[in-house]
Amino acid sequence: MEREGVEVVEVVVPGMGPVDRLEALQPTGIRLVSGDEQAGVYRTTGAREAGAGVVREVYDWARLTIGGATRALWLFLLPFLLVNLVAWMQPFRLERRRATGAYRWLSQVLGLSLTVLAVTSFAQGAMDQLVWQCGTGGPAGGVCKDANPLVHLVRTHGTVPGMLLATLVPLLALGAMAYSARDGRSEYRSVRRTRPVGTDDPWQAVRAAERAEHPLSAPLFWEYNWRARGLACRHLCAGLLTLALLLTVPSYRAGTAAPAGLLLFAVITAAGGLVVLGTRWWPGSAGQWGFALGCLAVLVAAGGYYAASGGARTSQSMLPGVGVLTTAVLAGQALVLLALAAVCVTTPASDADRPALGGLAGPAMGVVACVSGWVYSTALVLWTQDWLTAEPERSRVAFPAAVRAIAAALPPTALLIGLVVAAAVALHTVGAWWSCLPRRTRRDGRPGRWRRLVREVEREEFEERRRELALTRARAAADPAPRSTRDRARRRLRRLLPPPVRRWAVHRAAARAALRSATAPTRPALLLRSLDHALGALAGTFVVVVAVFAGMAFHSADMLPRHYEDLLAAVLRLLTSLGSFMLVGLIVAMLVAVRTIVLRAESRRHTGMLWAFGAFWPRSAHPFTPATWTGRAIPELTHRLTSTLRPDGARVLLNAHSMGSMISVLALWQLSDAERPRIALLTTGCPLTSFFRRHYPAYVTEEAVAALTGPEVLAGWANVRRDTDVLAGRIGAERIDREPWPDGVGLTAASTAVRPGPRTSAQPVFVPLARHDFYRLDQRIEPVRAELVAALRGL
Numbered sequence: 001m002e003r004e005g006v007e008v009v010e011v012v013v014p015g016m017g018p019v020d021r022l023e024a025l026q027p028t029g030i031r032l033v034s035g036d037e038q039a040g041v042y043r044t045t046g047a048r049e050a051g052a053g054v055v056r057e058v059y060d061w062a063r064l065t066i067g068g069a070t071r072a073l074w075l076f077l078l079p080f081l082l083v084n085l086v087a088w089m090q091p092f093r094l095e096r097r098r099a100t101g102a103y104r105w106l107s108q109v110l111g112l113s114l115t116v117l118a119v120t121s122f123a124q125g126a127m128d129q130l131v132w133q134c135g136t137g138g139p140a141g142g143v144c145k146d147a148n149p150l151v152h153l154v155r156t157h158g159t160v161p162g163m164l165l166a167t168l169v170p171l172l173a174l175g176a177m178a179y180s181a182r183d184g185r186s187e188y189r190s191v192r193r194t195r196p197v198g199t200d201d202p203w204q205a206v207r208a209a210e211r212a213e214h215p216l217s218a219p220l221f222w223e224y225n226w227r228a229r230g231l232a233c234r235h236l237c238a239g240l241l242t243l244a245l246l247l248t249v250p251s252y253r254a255g256t257a258a259p260a261g262l263l264l265f266a267v268i269t270a271a272g273g274l275v276v277l278g279t280r281w282w283p284g285s286a287g288q289w290g291f292a293l294g295c296l297a298v299l300v301a302a303g304g305y306y307a308a309s310g311g312a313r314t315s316q317s318m319l320p321g322v323g324v325l326t327t328a329v330l331a332g333q334a335l336v337l338l339a340l341a342a343v344c345v346t347t348p349a350s351d352a353d354r355p356a357l358g359g360l361a362g363p364a365m366g367v368v369a370c371v372s373g374w375v376y377s378t379a380l381v382l383w384t385q386d387w388l389t390a391e392p393e394r395s396r397v398a399f400p401a402a403v404r405a406i407a408a409a410l411p412p413t414a415l416l417i418g419l420v421v422a423a424a425v426a427l428h429t430v431g432a433w434w435s436c437l438p439r440r441t442r443r444d445g446r447p448g449r450w451r452r453l454v455r456e457v458e459r460e461e462f463e464e465r466r467r468e469l470a471l472t473r474a475r476a477a478a479d480p481a482p483r484s485t486r487d488r489a490r491r492r493l494r495r496l497l498p499p500p501v502r503r504w505a506v507h508r509a510a511a512r513a514a515l516r517s518a519t520a521p522t523r524p525a526l527l528l529r530s531l532d533h534a535l536g537a538l539a540g541t542f543v544v545v546v547a548v549f550a551g552m553a554f555h556s557a558d559m560l561p562r563h564y565e566d567l568l569a570a571v572l573r574l575l576t577s578l579g580s581f582m583l584v585g586l587i588v589a590m591l592v593a594v595r596t597i598v599l600r601a602e603s604r605r606h607t608g609m610l611w612a613f614g615a616f617w618p619r620s621a622h623p624f625t626p627a628t629w630t631g632r633a634i635p636e637l638t639h640r641l642t643s644t645l646r647p648d649g650a651r652v653l654l655n656a657h658s659m660g661s662m663i664s665v666l667a668l669w670q671l672s673d674a675e676r677p678r679i680a681l682l683t684t685g686c687p688l689t690s691f692f693r694r695h696y697p698a699y700v701t702e703e704a705v706a707a708l709t710g711p712e713v714l715a716g717w718a719n720v721r722r723d724t725d726v727l728a729g730r731i732g733a734e735r736i737d738r739e740p741w742p743d744g745v746g747l748t749a750a751s752t753a754v755r756p757g758p759r760t761s762a763q764p765v766f767v768p769l770a771r772h773d774f775y776r777l778d779q780r781i782e783p784v785r786a787e788l789v790a791a792l793r794g795l
Contacts, residue, residue, distance in 0.1 A: 008651045008792050009644050012058045012776070013637065015658030015685065016065060016612040054653075054789060059637055061663065064629040065611045074611065077177075079376060080625040081614045082369035083111045086340075087227070087621035090698040091359030092347045095212035099347040100698075103340065103362075104620070108231070109276060110336050110366055111622035112238050114373045117329050118177070119170045119239040120322070121377035123246055124400075125384035126169035128319035130154060131162040132250075133398065134388055143389045151388060159311030164303055167243055174239040177624040178232060191635045194642075194670060195219045203229055213703040217669040222634045225618035230279030232623040233288040237275045237295040241268050242325070244295075244302035249321030251305050254312035260305055267298055317398040326400040330550065333370045337363055353697040356532045361695060367539035371546070378406045405553040409545045416541065435465075464758055467766050471744050471756060474724035474769055477527040527726045528690060612659055617696075630666070637667040645675050651715070651792040652679045655785070657775055658727065661686040668708060680716040680788040681708075683731075684775035690729025709733040716791040718784045724771045738784065743769050747778045 087107040094100050134144035135154045144151050154162035199205050203226035209218040245268055252261035341363040381403055615626045644652050656664040661683035692700045721728035723740040730737045744756035746767045
């Protein structure tokens with residue numbers, strides 16, 4: 001029974017977009033009744049809070065992902081951000097401890113390879129191209145610009161001082177990346193702990209409190225990220241040891257003090273093995289930073305060893321060790337990705353989970369991360385070449401085979417992707433136009449098969465058909481694919497299989513059908529599944545094209561006949577030149593993008609939407625990824641809910657949209673069992689099951705979602721979505737999920753029974769499709785909200 005006088009605090013948690021944030025912060029009571037966002041008629045209505053005993057608050061978290069102008073530099077950390085997501089995209093549960101440990105270790109090794117690649121690219125530009133090739137006695141000394149101040153400096157002061165000074169360039173780059181790895185509390189300001197720490201090692205306490213079926217409910221999960229302990233030291237050591245190796249190899253090849261060189265090789269190999277194995281061999285902060293200082297001492301010893309050689313040169317055109325190191329990084333990344341895919345395939349997932357790409361979304365994201373890292377690295381090397389050398393004989397500057405393979409693979413990959421995207425857009429546009437054209441009329445009066453152009457008198461009907469087609473396609477993108485069409489295609493494919501394989505496929509299809517019927521509410525939208533397939537296709541394209549051009553770049557001279565060898569060399573030179581222009585253009589585009597983001601706040605807001613998804617999870621595979629904003633947002637919202645509920649009789653209505661609904665659910669998981677029954681939750685456009693449940697099934701588990709859907713857990717939960725909202729999904733409980741709202745009826749429709757109609761005098765233009773936006777301004781939300789408020793007052 002509803003009790004009068006009970007105060008309800010409505011906490012509005014907006015989504016990540018600028019539209020939803022401004023909508024939540026602006027006063028309510030003004031709604032669009034006719035027109036669209038460009039021009040329309042607005043009407044004022046009474047404030048819904050007046051006399052209702054509801055206090056409205058807004059938790060404005062979206063600016064955490066926007067930040068200041070320096071956030072634009074995070075674009076250069078994109079490979080690190082992507083590889084960090086790989087560690088969280090584990091497709092199987094954490095209870096499989098051996099497979100979980102293997103997956104986490106492989107993802108961290110993949111992150112280490114990107115750090116080594118970044119340091120090697122800076123070293124190749126400064127130590128190899130500038131000092132070794134353009135310096136005094138270098139193989140490319142004749143083509144380097146004498147007017148370049150750095151080339152003149154190196155030739156004036158000699159090879160040894162030039163090489164040691166050039167080592168500072170990758171060291172400064174490593175330091176800049178380490179600065180990005182500072183604690184998130186420094187980036188977003190510290191938040192008071194949601195629970196007492198009570199131990200000298202809270203990271204280990206959080207690790208012990210994690211449950212395999214519900215890891216995100218562990219107290220202090222977002223404050224103390226034990227997965228990042230020691231990562232920064234490991235990556236700093238990896239960069240320092242890489243530079244030490246590049247200083248040791250030239251001197252050893254020149255025959256300088258061979259025993260000292262062998263000793264340095266042994267120390268570098270042993271230290272590198274400890275870096276790869278992890279921090280269990282040197283635990284504790286003192287041990288980690290002591291090991292980092294030891295790696296710095298190894299680099300200093302390698303610098304002294306190179307200085308003792310007097311800068312002796314060998315007959316190699318490149319700095320000795322650069323080619324082998326880049327080849328080892330490329331081959332190592334291929335092996336790690338294969339091992340990741342093998343772990344995902346051989347470890348069965350839970351029956352209730354439906355991971356993206358059949359569990360291979362993590363390796364696919366790892367491929368994209370590695371390719372983006374190689375693109376950045378190759379672009380830096382080629383830009384350095386253009387800056388140091390003159391145009392006529394630029395080809396005399398030597399590159400590692402791996403760099404040439406990536407540069408040559410970029411043009412065909414970009415052309416293939418561009419053709420596929422252009423063809424898809426053209427087919428979509430032309431198909432929509434063709435299907436809306438009127439049919440020709442046969443002699444007997446029936447409509448024919450062919451279409452004809454629209455007459456002016458038929459323009460109104462043509463526009464109505466285009467509107468209906470747009471609405472139909474929007475609904476189809478937000479709904480699962482028709483099972484009948486998909487099942488017919490699978491049956492046709494099964495007929496081509498051998499009988500044993502066909503029986504296995506039939507049995508697997510029956511099992512999938514049973515699971516699908518049991519978990520049908522959590523099925524994602526067709527567009528989200530298509531984006532997952534696009535990610536897999538993109539990763540597969542990268543793998544095939546890079547493998548082909550790597551084989552062309554690494555093949556030996558006697559494998560092919562002479563004329564084929566000349567043709568292959570010409571093709572590689574042409575593609576490498578095209579790739580050079582494209583990669584240098586990429587650097588220019590990145591700098592323009594950084595400038596735009598720095599100068600325009602609107603661009604920073606749109607870039608913040610990328611960080612909202614990319615920097616959602618704490619650091620686990622790479623320490624140089626942008627700091628997670630959830631480390632402040634979730635504890636801060638948890639504190640607000642706890643302080644609001646502290647008085648006896650307090651009630652809270654959480655009104656959350658899009659990513660705000662995800663923040664709200666995570667904050668509810670951090671609350672105690674005694675606090676949740678006084679909270680009601682209203683989610684709109686919620687991506688909990690449609691996105692996070694599929695891409696991060698090891699952490700957003702079925703048991704975790706079920707922990708909030710019970711009848712006595714919350715005072716109420718209503719999940720609302722439109723039939724055109726692609727990102728929203730069903731929670732999976734009938735009492736929570738509401739029927740999808742029809743879109744295209746405007747924000748003033750008072751009932752969910754209203755359906756889209758033609759244009760009228762009152763609405764002379766088509767009602768714009770709201771899709772994922774404007775839920776709080778929609779009149780249909782008021783009955784749902786009033787129902788939850790009544791449930792809170794009836795406690």
